[in-house]
Amino acid sequence: MDPYQLLNLLFQFLDSFAVIVLAAVGLAIIFGMMGIINLAHGEFILVGAYATVLSYHRIGLPLVVAMLVGVAITTVYGVVLERLIVRHLYDRLLDSMVATWGISLIMIQGVRILWGNSLDGVGTPFGSVSYGPYSYSTYRLVLAGIAVGVLIGLYVLFARTDFGMRARATIQDKETARSMGVDTDRMYLSTFAIGSALAGLTGALYAPTRSVGPEFGQEYVVEAFVTVVVGGASVIVGTSMAGGLLALVKSGATNQWGQFIGLAAMLVTAIVAIRLMPDGITGLLEDWRRARRESE
Amino acid sequence: MSDRRLSRRRALATGLSGVGLALAGCLAEEGDGNGGNGDGGNGETTGTTGGDDAPKIAVLEDRSGNFALNGTAKWQASLLAVEEINADGGVLGEEIEVYDPDPQSDNQRYVELTQEAIVDEEVDALWAGYSSATREAIRPTVNQHDQLYFYTTQYEGGVCDETTFAVGATARQQLGAVVPYLIEEYGPRIYTVAADYNFGQLSGDWVRILAEEHDAEVVDEEYIPLDVSDFGSTINNIQGEDPDFIMSMLVGESHTAFYEQRANTGLDIPIGSSTTMAQGYEHRRLDPPALTDMYVGVNYMEEITGERNEDFVDRFYEEWPDAEYLNQEAQNNYFSVYMWKEAVERAGTFDQEAVIEELEAGIEVEAPEGDIELDPATHHMTHHMRVGHADENHEVTFSEEQYIEPSFLHEVGCDLTEESEQTQYEPGEYYDEA
Numbered sequence: 001m002d003p004y005q006l007l008n009l010l011f012q013f014l015d016s017f018a019v020i021v022l023a024a025v026g027l028a029i030i031f032g033m034m035g036i037i038n039l040a041h042g043e044f045i046l047v048g049a050y051a052t053v054l055s056y057h058r059i060g061l062p063l064v065v066a067m068l069v070g071v072a073i074t075t076v077y078g079v080v081l082e083r084l085i086v087r088h089l090y091d092r093l094l095d096s097m098v099a100t101w102g103i104s105l106i107m108i109q110g111v112r113i114l115w116g117n118s119l120d121g122v123g124t125p126f127g128s129v130s131y132g133p134y135s136y137s138t139y140r141l142v143l144a145g146i147a148v149g150v151l152i153g154l155y156v157l158f159a160r161t162d163f164g165m166r167a168r169a170t171i172q173d174k175e176t177a178r179s180m181g182v183d184t185d186r187m188y189l190s191t192f193a194i195g196s197a198l199a200g201l202t203g204a205l206y207a208p209t210r211s212v213g214p215e216f217g218q219e220y221v222v223e224a225f226v227t228v229v230v231g232g233a234s235v236i237v238g239t240s241m242a243g244g245l246l247a248l249v250k251s252g253a254t255n256q257w258g259q260f261i262g263l264a265a266m267l268v269t270a271i272v273a274i275r276l277m278p279d280g281i282t283g284l285l286e287d288w289r290r291a292r293r294e295s296e
Numbered sequence: 297m298s299d300r301r302l303s304r305r306r307a308l309a310t311g312l313s314g315v316g317l318a319l320a321g322c323l324a325e326e327g328d329g330n331g332g333n334g335d336g337g338n339g340e341t342t343g344t345t346g347g348d349d350a351p352k353i354a355v356l357e358d359r360s361g362n363f364a365l366n367g368t369a370k371w372q373a374s375l376l377a378v379e380e381i382n383a384d385g386g387v388l389g390e391e392i393e394v395y396d397p398d399p400q401s402d403n404q405r406y407v408e409l410t411q412e413a414i415v416d417e418e419v420d421a422l423w424a425g426y427s428s429a430t431r432e433a434i435r436p437t438v439n440q441h442d443q444l445y446f447y448t449t450q451y452e453g454g455v456c457d458e459t460t461f462a463v464g465a466t467a468r469q470q471l472g473a474v475v476p477y478l479i480e481e482y483g484p485r486i487y488t489v490a491a492d493y494n495f496g497q498l499s500g501d502w503v504r505i506l507a508e509e510h511d512a513e514v515v516d517e518e519y520i521p522l523d524v525s526d527f528g529s530t531i532n533n534i535q536g537e538d539p540d541f542i543m544s545m546l547v548g549e550s551h552t553a554f555y556e557q558r559a560n561t562g563l564d565i566p567i568g569s570s571t572t573m574a575q576g577y578e579h580r581r582l583d584p585p586a587l588t589d590m591y592v593g594v595n596y597m598e599e600i601t602g603e604r605n606e607d608f609v610d611r612f613y614e615e616w617p618d619a620e621y622l623n624q625e626a627q628n629n630y631f632s633v634y635m636w637k638e639a640v641e642r643a644g645t646f647d648q649e650a651v652i653e654e655l656e657a658g659i660e661v662e663a664p665e666g667d668i669e670l671d672p673a674t675h676h677m678t679h680h681m682r683v684g685h686a687d688e689n690h691e692v693t694f695s696e697e698q699y700i701e702p703s704f705l706h707e708v709g710c711d712l713t714e715e716s717e718q719t720q721y722e723p724g725e726y727y728d729e730a
Contacts, residue, residue, distance in 0.1 A: 008532045015528045109360060116620055117365040118549070123583035124560035134535045137560045140528060209560075210525050211552035211581070215362065219525050219550055254529045259520045260492055262529070 004132035009255050011136040014144035016254075017247035021147040022206075023220035024227035024239050025154070026199035031228055032235040033171050033191045036086060037093060040100040041224055042217030043107035044196055048074040048203025049212050050111060053119045063125060063208065070204035071197050078196020082189055090188065104217075111214045118213040125208065143205055147243075150198065155236045157194075167191055226270045232280020241281045246270065351646050352393040353378070353633070354413035356424035361401025362548065363426040366575050366625060370448065371396065372616045373626035374423055377633035379615070387637045388644070395419055401426075403433040410434040414441045420646045421446065421636050423629055428452060428495045432720075435460065439718050444648040446636070448628035450570065450595075452498035453676075453702070454721040456710035459652060461675045463632045464625060465595045467502045469700045470570040473681035474593035475506040475543065477695065478568045483540030484512035487565075489530060489554070490545035492519035499545040499570060501723045515539050525550040527557045535563065542567045552578060559586040566591065573597065573684060573692070577621035585688040595679035596627040596665040599692045608664040631663035635670065656713050666697075673711040676702035 027041045038044070052070035055061045061069065081103070089096040126138040158164035169177040170187040178184050202220065210216065227246060231238025249269045254262025277284045355374040358367030375394065382391045395417045399406045406425060413419045414437065422438065422445045425431050431447050438445045438459060445460045453466030475486075488503050490496035496519055504514050515537050518530055534542060544567050546554055555578060558567075566589040573579050574594040579587050598609055598621060608630070612622050636651070638659060643650040656672045666680040683695040708721045 008529070012529050012532070015526060019526060112360060112364065117368065118581050118620075120580075121556060121582040121586065123586070124556060126560075128560060128562045130562070133538060134532055135562050136528060136532070137557060139560065209553065209557065211549050211556070213365065213549050215549055219523065222523075251529070255532075258518050258533075259524050259530060263521055263524065 002132075004134055007131055008134055008136075009251065011141065012251040012255055013247055015136075015140045016251040017243055018140065018144040018147040019206075019220075020223050020227050020247050020250075021151065021239060021243040022143070022198075022202040023224040024231070024243065025150060025235070026195045026197075026202065027224045028228050028231065028235045028239045029154075029198065030192060030195035032233045032238070033167065033195075034188060035091065035093065036089060036096045036100070036192075038100045038195075039097055040104040040107065041199060042219075042221040043104045044074055044078065044199035044217070045203040045206075045220050046107060046111065046214070046217035047077050048200030049207040049216050050115065050119065050203075051200070052204040052207045053122055053212050054115075056122055057120055063122065067201075067204035067207075070207070071200045074200020074203065075193050075197040078199075079189065079193050081196075082192040086192060087185075087188065108214045108217075118211065121211065122208040137209075139209065146205065150201070151236055151240050158236070163190070222267075226267065230270050230273045230277075230280055232277070232282030232284075234282035234285075237285065238280055238282040242273075245273070245281075349418070350393050351387060351390050351640075352395055352417060352419050353636075354410075354417065354419040354422045354424065355394055355396040355629075356399050356406060356409050356413065356422070357396075357629075358401045358426055359398045363401040365549070365620075366449075366623065367401070367426050369619060369621060369623045369626035370423075370426070370629045372619055373612065373622065373630040374633055376612055376615045377630045380611075381633070381637055387640050388646070399424075399430075403430050406430050406434050407437060410437045410443075414438075414443050420444070420640075420648065421651075423448065423632070425449070426625070429493070431455070432494075435718070442648070444636075444652055446629075446632045448632055449625050450575070452495050452502075453704050454498075454708075454723070455719075456674065456705055456708075456712065456721060457718045458712055458716040459648070461632070461655065461670070463635075463670075463677045464628050465593075465679045465681065465700075466676065466702055466704065467499045467570060468704045469595070469679055469681055469702060470593035471499065471502045471506055471543075471568075472593070472700060473698060474568045474570065474591055474683050475503060475512075476510050477683050478541045478543075478566065478591060479507075479510050479512045481541075482566055484510075485537075485539040486512055486514045486541060486543055487534050487537055487539035488514055488517035488543045488545070489534075490517070490519055490543075491547035491551060492521050493547075496520075496545050496547065498722060501727075503543045503545075505723060505727045514543075520546065520551065522548050523550050525553040527554045528561075530554070531558060531561050531563055534565065539565060541565060544569045545571050547571055552576065552582070555586045555590070556582055559588065564588070568592070573686065574624035577623060579686050579690040579692060580621060582690075584690045587686040587690055588688040590686045592684045593681055594624055594684050595681055596624045596663075597682075597684055597692065597694075598622040599684075600665065600682065600694060602666075604662070605664040627664050631661050631665075631668070634663075635659060635661045671702055672713050674702050674705035675712055676705065678702065 030036050030038050048070040051073040052066045055069045056063055056066040089099055124139050128135040128137050166182045167187050169182055170184045174184050227242045231242030246266050250262050250266040253265035355371055357371035358364050359371055378392050378394055395413055397409055399409055413422055422443055426449055428451050442459050447462045448464050450464040450470060453468050455462050486507055488500050490500045500517055507514050542565055569592045572590055573592045574597045609622055639651045639654040640646055642654045658672050660669045669678050671678055678701045680697045681700045682697045684692050686692050708726055
């Protein structure tokens with residue numbers, strides 16, 4: 001294989017990894033930490049994208065500022081939704097699915113009624129890197145960097161800070177956490193807000209690379225759910241490892257045999273992974289750790 | 297704790313399989329489109345509009361869901377035609393009523409609404425559907441009741457059906473305008489990217505046939521699932537082949553991302569298309585220079601010059617000030633309503649069999665695209681085909697137009713004036729290159 005082809009493969013892997021991780025991470029937090037299956041996840045991404053594009057075109061904000069506005073508005077949107085609807089659904093898995101699915105449908109049609117069938121496009125910034133006969137979008141590579149940054153940031157937040165400790169305590173044992181003085185209600189709200197903000201970030205970041213219309217969020221749903229199922233309950237380890245595995249399979253197969261096989265290979269991998277690891281990658285790691293502890 | 301997590305996982309898996317099912321539903325709709333449920337077998341025939349019933353047409357066009365972007369203008373232009381006709385005294389002195397629920401881009405709903413339009417509303421003519429999958433989903437119902445049906449989208453071609461009039465341009469007409477033009481302009485090496493379902497596959501066949509006819513070759517092709525919206529690898533593959541031009545028959549919102557990503561990656565190879573700009577007005581929606589050197593074979597775009605069209609565009613936006621774009625299919629809906637009116641008046645009755653007979657006697661229409669005529673044998677239109685070109689500012693200009701007949705169905709021997717058929721012919725059966 002010539003070196004240019006290897007670069008192609010590397011860039012395509014980074015690109016897929018960024019899409020998968022950014023699509024999944026907001027969903028993973030809300031599911032892994034709170035046990036809410038948010039079928040409206042795609043529409044959180046939609047809010048981020050619309051807020052970004054509208055504040056870029058209609059208000060004329062610079063793109064980076066518009067993206068920050070996108071994240072902020074999605075966060076507020078998430079907080080309002082949590083207070084009004086979602087907080088009544090904690091520990092009610094199936095109810096949470098039905099309710100969020102309804103939210104998803106209302107959002108898609110609502111956006112269509114308010115802003116029509118599509119928004120004007122925003123050009124992708126930065127241009128491209130060229131190598132031999134090939135080139136790749138610089139912006140897509142920057143997104144891969146941001147995806148890694150998000151994972152590291154989340155690790156620091158949940159593993160190294162006081163807030164993270166309280167959040168995890170709330171998830172593990174609400175009653176005890178409460179008796180130790182943790183405001184669990186607020187923890188749930190904050191965690192949901194973080195999940196919403198990350199979904200909004202995904203929408204904001206991808207708005208300049210894809211066509212933005214009412215169905216924009218739906219493009220991320222399959223990747224997001226597959227990644228969370230393959231990854232398992234641990235947000236950071238699960239998402240990054242599942243993202244790595246799925247991106248490797250998808251980009252490798254796409255590079256060799258085209259988009260159709262790439263998509264199929266990713267989904268087949270997910271099926272096999274769920275069959276072999278019913279608790280996802282994190283479940284498997286947990287089992288290994290337990291087995292090692294017992295053998296010691 | 298671990299129990300709780302297990303049950304969460306199970307529920308998540310349930311949710312995922314729900315997503316999967318929904319996807320499978322979409323694929324089935326795209327794929328075989330075999331949605332006809334075959335009921336309603338009361339054997340009722342059509343043309344039963346009694347003297348006291350007001351004449352009624354059905355306009356089933358998507359105003360929500362996946363195809364709303366294309367369907368909304370079709371619905372708007374149909375209503376404009378009906379309104380103009382009614383203001384001008386109606387058809388045979390009667391006001392036309394319209395039955396127009398929103399099918400929501402859902403093929404199952406199309407089948408139900410078609411059934412309702414024919415059996416309960418007893419419509420005198422039916423306009424329905426954007427995608428080929430939709431057309432094939434409702435055609436069994438249409439055939440069962442011998443319903444006069446106008447399908448107005450540009451499509452892969454080949455439908456030879458006694459009561460169906462496919463009045464949009466076919467792949468052979470569109471690609472026949474643009475592929476030879478690009479071979480002449482840029483050279484003989486073609487790379488095809490197309491949507492992975494019946495329309496895209498058959499269009500890809502036509503590119504290969506046209507390439508062969510003009511001493512060019514298709515160096516590679518990729519068929520891409522409809523929900524793909526990241527094209528990094530596709531763009532790398534194209535760069536690896538370095539063709540003279542790309543033929544793109546990509547379809548839908550996800551695929552639109554290809555053009556932005558192409559521009560951003562600096563891929564400046566010209567693109568030919570049969571699907572871009574004239575339907576989904578990408579030149580208005582995307583940020584320039586995404587569509588630089590895009591060439592599309594069309595029978596109509598809002599931008600074509602001439603007094604007749606400018607007048608039509610003015611009337612359209614007067615009626616629908618918030619409309620997003622007046623697309624090719626909307627024009628096809630508009631002229632075909634007038635064409636139906638003309639046939640009814642010649643027949644002197646709304647009876648569908650008599651109206652079809654008049655249509656098959658040959659009919660000319662003064663359409664916004666130019667004067668065009670219906671080809672009686674194939675129920676298709678001879679169209680004024682143009683090659684629309686977008687520059688780096690997305691300004692559209694048109695090359696010299698050609699008047700192209702729907703020739704493929706003649707080649708396969710479709711003659712509906714002689715023999716009744718309800719078939720769709722495919723190029724693969726008649727050309728080695730396909």
